[in-house]
Each structure stands twice: as structure tokens, then as C-alpha cells.
Amino acid sequence: MSANRKIGIGIIGAGRRGIFCLGSRIAESTKETGFEVRAVCDVNPTRMNEAAGYLTRKFSESGISLKISQHSQYQNLIDDPAVELIMVTTPSYAHRDPTILALRSGKKVYLDKPIAQNIEDSIAIMEEEMQTGNSLIMGFTRRYETPWRKAFSHVQQGVIGDLHMIQIRAIIPYDVYGHTWRRRRKWSGGALNDKASHHFDAINWFAQSSAKHISAIGGQAVYKPDPTAPERCSECSRECNYRMEAKPSRNLTQQYQDVLPMEGDSWSQETQEIYRIDNCVYLPGSDIKDHAIVQVAYDNGVVASLFWSIFGPHADDQETLELVGSNGRIILKRHTAELDIVSHYGEFHEVINYKDDAFETSHFGADLKLIRDMRSFFDGESPIVSAQHGFESTRMVMATHQSIDNVGQTVLMKDIPSTNR
Ligand SMILES: NC(=O)c1ccc[n+]([C@@H]2O[C@H](COP(=O)([O-])OP(=O)(O)OC[C@H]3O[C@@H](n4cnc5c(N)ncnc54)[C@H](O)[C@@H]3O)[C@@H](O)[C@H]2O)c1
Structure with missing residues (x-):
């Protein structure tokens, strides 16, 4: 593995896994792996902008000055000549299409777990892998x-x-x-x-x-669903053990640093259940x-x-x-x-x-090791998972x-x- 060779990464799904767990670890280990995040894609333009800003700062802490492109369409990220390895970290219901197009591009592909949310999408990804002969690597942390x-x-x-x-x-x-x-x-x-x-x-x-x-x-x-539940935590004043803040107002403990958004308003501004991160856990559905x-x-x-x-x-x-x-x-x-x-x-x-x-980094050190193994995968080794x-x-x-x-x-x-x- 030579860190002199710079390798451009594009992240599709600029949320908590893609940016805070993996993007952060990529930035921290860039001198060792040569990986640089050159593009991000998200359906939420504010989130994409927050993600690009966050990662630019993380890379500058590692002494690397980067320009990170923002693509609202994943096909544009996949086609971006600065991107050589594509990471799909969208929610599981949105794994299939970007993964299939990424495999088809012939570029190296990382897909987070699970493979997909249902058996049909899982089979579609498997079939594309077989047809293209382009094997992807997955993120089962253990x-x-x-x-x-x-x-x-x-x-x-x-x-x-x-x-x-x-x-x-x-x-x-x-x-x-x-x-x-x-x-x-x-x-x-x-x-x-x-x-x-x-x-x-x-x-x-x-x-x-x-x-x-x-x-x-x-x-x-x-x-369990409760018909009297509020829609989301931000509009609730009940005593509750399961409160989630879409915009954290307190210092986050290490345990939550990787699962909660760390900055910006993009999460608190979400209005639909599918995109909100502070739905009441008792909200029916x-x-x-x-x-x-x-x-x-x-x-x-x-x-x-x-x-x-x-x-x-x-x-x-x-x-x-x-x-x-x-x-x-x-x-x-x-x-x-x-x-x-x-x-x-x-x-x-x-x-x-x-x-x-x-060990003290996200997922008991797994994410940092995953990034290192992803470099070996980029160099031609078989995927660990x-x-x-x-x-x-x-x-x-x-x-x-x-x-x-x-x-x-x-x-x-x-x-x-x-x-x-
Ligand atoms: N390996 C692990 O231990 C681990 C840990 C956490 C999450 N994950 C996996 O990572 C994936 C993402 O989880 P998360 O917690 O980051 O979710 P998240 O909701 O925090 O982030 C997902 C992001 O994807 C964006 N998005 C949704 N649809 C999109 C589309 N069609 N195109 C582009 N962007 C889209 C959302 O706007 C959001 O910003 C899931 O599959 C999850 O299971 C794996």
C-alpha cells in the first residue's frame, strides 16, 4: 500500500454512517491510505453542504486541503473522474440503485450493511455483481x-x-x-x-x-405504538427515557458522537417520518x-x-x-x-x-480497520466481507x-x- 498514490472517494448518502463514522476515519488515516473524499451525494442539499464542510475541516486537521464536490444525483458522483472508489451509505431502502450503477461503472464499490431492506433488492444487487464481475466489499463491523x-x-x-x-x-x-x-x-x-x-x-x-x-x-x-404519541421529540415535553435531539444542545458523550449529527440544521428541518431522526419511538407505524x-x-x-x-x-x-x-x-x-x-x-x-x-474510535476500532482493509481491497485483494x-x-x-x-x-x-x- 502506497500513501503516495492519492485515491479519490465518493460517498453516496452523506448521513451519520457515511460522514461521521467512515468519513472521519478516512480523514484521520489519509496519510496512511492515500484516500481522499472528493465528492459527496445526498438527497438533502443542506446535509450535503454540511457534510462537505465537515469533511473539509477534518482533512485540513490532517494537513490536507481538499475541494469536495457535491452531487445531488448519484450517477453524477459515479461518473465524476475524481472518484475512483464509491461508498454507498444511504439508508437500506436506498441501497439497490446506487450500488447497481456503481458496480456497472467498473469502479471499486463499498456497500454498508445490510445488503438491502428486502430480498428482491438483495437479489438485484447480487445479480449485478455476477453480471459485471465487479465484487463489492461490505461493512459488517465485527x-x-x-x-x-x-x-x-x-x-x-x-x-x-x-x-x-x-x-x-x-x-x-x-x-x-x-x-x-x-x-x-x-x-x-x-x-x-x-x-x-x-x-x-x-x-x-x-x-x-x-x-x-x-x-x-x-x-x-x-x-410499541401508542396512538397518543407526539410526532417527534422536539415537540414533546413528556418525561421519557428515549429522547432524541435532532440538533444536539449538549456536549455529546463518546458513545453518541458517531450516531448523532454533530452540527447543522439539516436534521431538525426534516419534516417527513422517513427522513426525521427524532420520531417519537411510540409513533404508530x-x-x-x-x-x-x-x-x-x-x-x-x-x-x-x-x-x-x-x-x-x-x-x-x-x-x-x-x-x-x-x-x-x-x-x-x-x-x-x-x-x-x-x-x-x-x-x-x-x-x-x-x-x-x-479501540476508542467508532465501533471499537472497526471503522478505522475497515478503511485500512478497504485500501487493500482497492489494491486488488478479495473483500474481507x-x-x-x-x-x-x-x-x-x-x-x-x-x-x-x-x-x-x-x-x-x-x-x-x-x-x-
Ligand atoms: N456498519 C455499521 O456498523 C453501520 C452503522 C450505522 C449504519 N450503518 C448502515 O449505513 C447506512 C446508512 O445509515 P445512517 O445511520 O448513516 O443513516 P442516516 O439516515 O444517518 O443517513 C443516510 C443519508 O442518506 C441520505 N439519502 C437517503 N436517500 C438517498 C438517496 N436516494 N440518494 C442519496 N442520499 C440519500 C439521507 O438524506 C441521509 O443524509 C444504512 O444502511 C445503515 O444500516 C451501518
Whole structure:
């Protein structure tokens, strides 16, 4: 990788993921990767202007003076000769068209997870990838986090014998799912698609096999529609634990720096439910599951379980991964970067902390590593996480919804639509 070679990036969807998580990390690591954001595209012109201003300042902090073009049409960004790598960070309901056009351009493409909000759009992206032979890279963050990679290599090295069982416990109080476009299944594919697609991808990765059948129970327990709810937080004076400010008036804690807008009026000025980020979590219309217990059986005999909610307390064990092998087990705590390993039938026990310098940056350091891996991808390496991985996790989300809607009925993965790959 040579940072002397400058590579122009265009970001389609200048929102919180594209600009605050990824754009910021690109600017911070520009001297190492040579990546420079040269263009942004958004349906909201004020947001696009805020994003260009924010990133220009971030790059100037890294000693780089940039002119960032603004395109209201994504085709113009894709055609922009200054752009060599296209990042699609639009909401999931708007992944398909820009991704297909980006793949068709022959330029390198990054697509954030999930692959899309429904199976039809997911298949359309997969088919375009096959036809063009242009493979994209995806943003499933756990694949880029050091402790997860270390756990995977311990399993591959046989530290716990043969892997038989996987469990992810994800109790993540994340009311953003009720406030934003994620609140309706037709826009996000549900919180299961937006959040648990990460978990399905992670268990697929560790299982090293294909899911055979799935059964699940769950529902909507906390973020439930209330006909007396106000439209949005800014017009509400109730006591509420789920208040979202579209224009933050306080100093943001590190935890929120990457999910809330940091400046500008573009979010508070939004009027439609689909674009607002401070919809009341109880506003009728939301039809997403907010908790589930999912069981997955794999072709190779591995079994997995997901114990998942988007409500609950803030705690340092919000997300854990547990791996059980024939003579040992590993417990990973995502929030502390710790691996607790018992091996050789209990003869050895060690706790290793894999916190590194990147850990305090967004998504426990994953976004910075993702940017570095994206440079290797630009240079011709295979994507660490491919569209096929994204497709499989969204198919599992579809099976999970189907099972929950049929009170836990077992769903065979072969009955969920797929491609001919
Ligand atoms: N990998 C991760 O951990 C992670 C984290 C957060 C979000 N995401 C994903 O990133 C994507 C974006 O999420 P977000 O939180 O940034 O959403 P967001 O609502 O903050 O931003 C999306 C932006 O896209 C713009 N937009 C909408 N339709 C568009 C279109 N047709 N063309 C151009 N711009 C359009 C919106 O105006 C908005 O500015 C989603 O798919 C989400 O699931 C991934």
C-alpha cells in the first residue's frame, strides 16, 4: 500500500454512517491510505453542504486541503473522474440503485450493511455483481474488530478443539431504531436486518458453514405504538427515557458522537417520518421486532443461538460471543475487548485483553480497520466481507421474521429465495 498514490472517494448518502463514522476515519488515516473524499451525494442539499464542510475541516486537521464536490444525483458522483472508489451509505431502502450503477461503472464499490431492506433488492444487487464481475466489499463491523479476529484465529488453530456451539448475546439499548427510518420494516427490513444481520454474519463466519434451518420467537415489547404519541421529540415535553435531539444542545458523550449529527440544521428541518431522526419511538407505524431468541442449525452440525434485544441497560457486557468446542470454550466481551479462554478440558485458563489504539474510535476500532482493509481491497485483494456474506445474513433475517410470525415454526433456508450462485 502506497500513501503516495492519492485515491479519490465518493460517498453516496452523506448521513451519520457515511460522514461521521467512515468519513472521519478516512480523514484521520489519509496519510496512511492515500484516500481522499472528493465528492459527496445526498438527497438533502443542506446535509450535503454540511457534510462537505465537515469533511473539509477534518482533512485540513490532517494537513490536507481538499475541494469536495457535491452531487445531488448519484450517477453524477459515479461518473465524476475524481472518484475512483464509491461508498454507498444511504439508508437500506436506498441501497439497490446506487450500488447497481456503481458496480456497472467498473469502479471499486463499498456497500454498508445490510445488503438491502428486502430480498428482491438483495437479489438485484447480487445479480449485478455476477453480471459485471465487479465484487463489492461490505461493512459488517465485527469482521474488522481485533478481538473477533483473534477469537476466530484461536478457533481455527484448534485451541478449543472442534467448534460445536456458538452463542451471541446482544442486549443493546438502541432507541435509534424507533426514531429513524429503521422504525418500519419496508424501509430497513426491521431492526433484525439493521442490527442482527451483523450477528448472523458473525455466526456464519465462525460456523464456516451454511445455515440449514432457523426457528425464532420474539416480537415488539418496548417500542410499541401508542396512538397518543407526539410526532417527534422536539415537540414533546413528556418525561421519557428515549429522547432524541435532532440538533444536539449538549456536549455529546463518546458513545453518541458517531450516531448523532454533530452540527447543522439539516436534521431538525426534516419534516417527513422517513427522513426525521427524532420520531417519537411510540409513533404508530413502527412494525419492527425489538427482541428475539433465534436458533440456527448449520449443514456441518454446528448449532448457534442469538439472544437479542434493542432495549435494556447500558452495561459492559452488552454484547458477548461464546464459542464452545470439544475441549474448551471462549467468551468474548465486545465492550471490554476481552477473550476469556478455557482450553484442554479446563487445564488452561487465560484472559487476554485485545484493546488497541484504535479501540476508542467508532465501533471499537472497526471503522478505522475497515478503511485500512478497504485500501487493500482497492489494491486488488478479495473483500474481507462480500455481498454473498451480506446476502446470506439478510436471508437469515427473512427466515427469522417468518419463524417469529409463525410462532416459532422451523424455517428451512432452502425455502428462502436465493440466486443461482
Ligand atoms: N456498519 C455499521 O456498523 C453501520 C452503522 C450505522 C449504519 N450503518 C448502515 O449505513 C447506512 C446508512 O445509515 P445512517 O445511520 O448513516 O443513516 P442516516 O439516515 O444517518 O443517513 C443516510 C443519508 O442518506 C441520505 N439519502 C437517503 N436517500 C438517498 C438517496 N436516494 N440518494 C442519496 N442520499 C440519500 C439521507 O438524506 C441521509 O443524509 C444504512 O444502511 C445503515 O444500516 C451501518
